[in-house]
Amino acid sequence: MTELLLKYFRDKQQKGQSEKVYPTQCPFCSMQCKLQLIEESNPTRKKYTSIGTDNPASKGRLCVKGQNSYQHAIHKDRILYPFLKIDGEFQRISWERALSLIKDNFKRIQREDGKDALAVYGSASITNEEAYLLGKFARVALNTKHIDYNGRLCMSAAASAAAQTFGMDRGFTNSLSEIPHSRVLILAGTNIAECQPTIMQYFEKAKDNGSYIIVIDPRETPTAKIADLHLKVRPGMDAALANGFLKVIMEEGLLDEQFIEKRSTGFEEVKEYVSSLQLDQIADLTGVPAEQIRTAARKFGEEESGMIFTARGVEQQTDGSASVRNYLNILIATGKIGKPYSGYGAITGQGNGQGAREHGQKADQLPGYRSIENKEHRQYIADVWGIDAADLPGKGVSAFEMMDKIDKREITGMLLMCSNPVVSNPNAKFVQEALKKLKFLVAVDLFLSETAQLADLVLPASSFLEDEGTMTNLEGRVTLREANRPCPGEVKHDWQIICEIAKVLGKGPFFSYSNAEEIFNELRLASKGGIADYYGITYSRLRQEGGIVWPCPDAEHKGTMRLFESGFAHADKKARMMAVYNDPAVPKEKPNDDFPLYLTNGRVISHYLTGVQTRKSAALVARNFESYLEIHPKTAKKYKIEDQVLIKVESRRGSVVVRSKWSEAIRQDTVFVPIHWADFQNVNQLISGDLDPACKMPGFKVSAVRVSPIT
Template identity: 65%
Template structure:
């Protein structure tokens, strides 16, 4: 009897103490922090704790989102079986039926309306393997030109600007370790403390080393509180502010003339333009005192080393491309690039926003950051894919413009993978109405998002804990993410879904992959010799190391820590400067008597993108259960609005209802609303459908609105 009791207690003790460790990385921002999810079984319950894991980007740090990301992956609302909409309600169906329906619908739509009647819409959190395969699926299996992704709303301004200025775009021209070496840093429109909290210590280290930090933002964010100088421009006037800085740099001769002459083009035209600028005009336009503009310029010009970082605050405008070009102008005239502690960084927002645009998710791009309009690039990829170059479709349109094509009846079907466009797109009511017109919408997702609710067919996909692959972080470091846990229910990996439907469409020879490593090996070959060259990177190297920064042309190459040491990527090896007008964005959404205030948007630390995942985390949702509007107390008083009261915000496109949050950390002429909520709190219902003419970025950051107390 005693032995039986001892055996029983030993068994129970093992149950209590059993522990499983899952190595993975956070699925959210572009830092891609490594971590461990530790599962502890306590009798019949499972408890989880999370530890940061050492890695070159975040060195074991985790933010509140990373600490709780496992909660959404294990949420009971996770989709586990395909769902078909029947008479307005979703019914569970087997995979073979789901695939058969997809095949029949895709084929019938294209038979009636042509190849381009189908479209593909991807997401910036997909792995490199899925991003690559989704681009190939659109162009080879469906033969459609219509593919784009939600990264269009994240990085397109900065990507276009870097490509045109430098000849290539890698987000950051330097590795993260260069940040503490910069003696002056400009953070333009980036709230790192809330959007990428584990990145902030690099800037804190720079301050410890004596760096002077300049923050440009109409709000006093958590990042701005770290600044030595905070410039608060009127929304939409960032390019004008950059012109003011350039005017002082040239007038005070705080420029590197030898660098300009040897390594750049376009300075003469820029100089002629800047010399016509009057600093008092810039002050009037931006609302930033000329003394502050002068101080920022002289400090940056005189600093031995310096870096400029931009993010959505200056990029999500209809002149976002030109604004980023102007901040790059500041770097080029001072010669602060291609050296330790000197360079440009576009702070990538989404987990794999960088890799997605490198390998074919954008309408105009092919793997390796090649152009779909370049004949030699097309031939190169056709050889890799074993197709005729003439069978490769041409350039499509941007993400929002696909919605216009749907509304016009040109696009009749869509495969949506890892995105929620009726919340993330501008002019959101139009987008919803357009998607409802589709003959067939299939959504692959973890949950029934607001957009998936409109789908005819929903396919359940694996979470970040279950899906192996690679991601490319904000500095261009390619990182391997292991499969930590088995998938739930009959969930499939997104790459499996693409391979299976391709087989049914008769394209099996192009999609006969048995795992992500095989896909990555083809990606390597497809990128070989391109701007984003991954050829020298393989899974063995990634699993045994800390990731590799591209370009990496062969297996002996260490990866490229810093770009442009000796030359830029244009044919003549020089960077290009251009003059940028000061008033382009400011004139498009000017407040008036009916809509007298500026509205700008952004993030909060506890949520990510449209909130589909973070709202499924109890710990994160509890921190921000609803949306809100930041309003200056004097402005609120003028409108009879109290703190924490419900208010209506209205633009000429629609209205939303949110709760007021009075704070003197924002300009009196500006209202801020985060974009993580849907339905009546979806701030993108208010945003214009006007797009940047170069990169097709919407103007999320400036909308003319009115506010009123909700009776």
Template identity: 60%
Template sequence: MSTQCPFCSVQCKMNVAEEPLPSGRVRYRAEGKMNAASEGRLCVKGQNAHQHAMSRERVLYPLAKKNGAFVRIGWEEAVAAIAERMSAIQRERGRDAVGVYGGGSLTNESAYLLGKFARIALGTKHIDYNGRFCMSAAASAGVKAFGIDRGLTNKLSDIPETDCLLLVGTNIAECQPTLMPYFNKAKENGTFIIVVDPRETGTSAIADLHLKVRPGTDAALANGLLKVLLEERLENRRFLSERTTGFAEVERQVKEMRLEDISNLTGVPEAAIRKAAIAYGRAGTGMVFTARGIEQHRDGHMAVRAYLNLMLAAGKIGRRGCGYGAVTGQGNGQGGREHGQKADQLPGYRLIENPEDREYIAGVWGIDAAELPGKGVSAYEMMELTVSGDIRGLLVMGSNPIVSNPNVGLVEEGLKSLEFLVVADMFLSETAELADIVLPVTSYMENTGTLTNLEGRVLLREAARPAPGEARHDWQWLCDLAARWGRGDKFDFAEAEAIFEELRIASRGGIADYYGITYDRLRREEGVYWPCPSPDHPGTKRLFEAGFAHADGLARLVPVDNLPPGEETDRDYPLLMTNGRLLPHYLTGVQTRRSAALAARAVENVVELHPSTARKYRIEDGTLVRVRSRRGTAIVRSKVTIGIREDTLFIPMHWGGIQNVNLLTNPLLDPFCRMPDFKVSAVAIEPWS
């Protein structure tokens, strides 16, 4: 069976072979398949992804909760009940009393149709998705600085050819392991690698210079790097003059800063800041990659802008061996927001509050532009609206908000207070357990559709096996539901390709232009980079070679303030906690915890802490500890390591229940992109008994 890994943003191609056993059972074995991104490599998650697809725990039939327990029902009953209950809520409380919460692992077709369903079947403004927590800070920063948001501005194959790599808050080794050979090859070629991370990781192990920044101070560190770059006269004045605007204001602000103050704030020695800046500035070519470590902060947008200032000042973009990359986390975090799941966006990266964009999409959908609702709110703010009572019915598709949101105590309160909750998932996730109706959906091995990887390369994943039980594709039941609201003529699709054909038209002329991409091309060429405005266009492999996407062709630099962490420590909460991923698991673990091979590699959650911190709080390695914040308490097992700052704790994000790190996390939102401040929470730690 030829398929594509469902997990991270690399989207590795693979073959899954069936091997009959003497017992009559079948063993499955996955091997990487040659492709341009992973070059045939496959990590441990991809090698075992089939285990969750074939798990006995899968939901195979629609379920309804009756007298506190789930019972099997038919699809007709499920669809009728959803339509009846959601319609009743809207009649009583208005259209916006129903919300839609999507996911960043859905295909482009499902993501597109979900946005269309929310806006013209339900008519609600409340739609957002868990990709809000993935790279919204980098996305908004890219749009402001460049006029366009695409994960990587250059090809992955450029990485080994660059002279200097600056990896900020990204742990490629555990999050996108099949990409590590690009970075290892770069090191072999003499590339100077700088890693910015409060922890020692598999990625920092290959670094020539590791800057152990204090969580929440990334923007200040970037300003320090830029200050040294200017002091050493390593900026590219010609590039700045011809290709950018706003540099004079940035230069004035940075020159007034003191490197000593930046060092004290960030915890990074002045000498190390200077060494990193000079290495990047003197390099003939250079790349900057960011991920959640810098983005998931109350100033994530501006922190990314600060690094874009540095890159633009050096003139290292738009040419071979140069560029910027926001390393997408989810499998389709890129495509998921481009085509309508995000509260403020319409297909093609159009804006829902832009009159011209509304007119165009309304024309594609065959409705009056006045019928389109306005802009809704972000994912976490939707959870707040369930608590306030503004949202009374919710449809969750391909997501697990009760584990993935910050401040999950509030989220659980809100979801339990809903009048009606529908969850579409393969498993009874922590969120699905609270649902009134659960819909069984197909896995990556069973549904056909496109996904957009971290490079901005659109890939086609075709179904490799039939759906089990009564599981249906997301787009199928959405079409059935739309018909219940009298919109069946707008959702008359018999296959995923037909949806993509409409998506092509809806994206035409937009920032994320897929018009020139077809299923036939994807089968022939493996993948096509967007923007691709016509069928004869080769796709845009490297952005900004001649100009940026703003109307004047210029990139924007902007002054960025040096801010402290979004939540400071005190006597009661003396440590900073950050979170992240482990290699064997993915997101909230709904799928990977159903894989025996993956679950065995990380059975329970842990908290990493420095030996000095462990001694101070009388904590022994491998014991259960209680971690408290101003919002809640988690119980996890201790892991003492010298590879972390003494003032910092690290807890992975893949577990629910009492092990859920998001019981602790800070819901403070970035004012530009509404990203929660996942990466900085003031906490206390103590032995648990």
């Protein structure tokens, strides 16, 4: 074998080839698959190959996005220098001038409009170090209360539901390795086959082991194809469906009464309300036959172990937090939590959707999942940062609410980091017009995204191949993303940009880091004793162990694979059950004569979020180069919609033009449009700005629309 390898390298050298290997991990979904990018150079061209490497989560697998993830990082459209908009056109400027402009404009805005007139809009795709630093930057360098991030549009419903029910939020209460051994699995509103493809191996193994899989989705997605039972729920009716499960579980004696009594509070209220419901009425509300509800509930209640997974289909609704709480009620009622092969999993959407929400990007949060309104928490973080606790700003508002404040000119300046709210936010036209009102917008990005095009100043950020740091996957497993590819042009890392802005604002001593590991060591201290405790995690341990699941309070701790074995995170160690009512006002927007169809949205396997990165990948664009509307053939014929033609889709907010795609896999009262396209194909132009009152999640998954042919 050694002789063969030597011959291989000799042959390459003789042909004038050289090879570089870049260890990293995929920047896209929350599985955070490890990979190596191999760059082979010869005198005429470079060839790239992505190879999956072994790790605890994906076991060396890569999906089509991971295989082609490098393509955007080497794309010719990468921003390589600072650019200033002059007379409507971007012109290259020096970093020195860019920083001077930020200093002058930020100081002017706060002098004219107040400290809170500056806002920071963050991202769930940046590293833990950068998420932590961005929160510190907002509160220490800018002294503003206005910071939030795009994860608010992704994970807030599940996070708030878990925090209220269990006393803490970590995406999975168990590890991925337990899934194949669970006897029954409920996948509610999650299309993992397209959104997190490398997780499918765990569910496929479970099916091979005889697990019963229940998928709840208005569409027969690729995920639903593995199900033993697919419940085609009417959009917006997830909470009501969960009440149907609870009713059957109660009536058929499938409750774990000992667990309920010892480990929970609030059950009597749930029991009283659910007992008053009629299963046939629930079937009418949800569009799911009563017998299917009975089958699903019996299966989950009768088996000795079971797990429930939710994602955006359940969560991105104006009652998303309550809907998730009702699924958690089912787990508690049956005693399937804190035990082997039993628990909850919120399928995180973005690459660092878990870690990015733990360390200070949220409006109400400080590092370690501490509360910004808790006096002791404020004092602890102030001590770590070396400031007076009285100087820490208070609680701000959510991401979309910041857009409303911009529209009202209460916020007049913004630092936007690695996010694209013009495409990702609901009521997208409103967001676009609001951002145009800012006195000064600074965007940090890889490309001139639709939002960056509105900026006054654009700063070039490093890609995943260049930017070392930690990420936290959907289990709560902290991983170290190695990155040794040199930054092209004058590109800087996000953490370097934050530090340099802080320095010109006179706050340099608080941001004097020389590498990502120094930031992580401060993050460890800031998280110590908090809910999301990273203190025992170090770069050296991550390199040796491949990942550690938090909480990990000290260097000897192995990490916490399964939560809640002896008690929940509330002071009394009990979970909180809550009756979730079948509210006739939910969803807030229902079809009528003018807008007769439900619209829901989601992802396709070849693209990620607003498509800024994946639309730069030739291999991925070739698979899906335009948006489409999935519609049942009977519905299409009713509205004179032919297959594979351009059509108009309209809501009360606006319209988009997409291509029709007939499919019998979707409900006849529902249509589906993916989220990855911008401009006239941006589905979020159709979405209302109504928010979940508990977590401020927009109702992406339920809108009323009409469709018509373009003549």
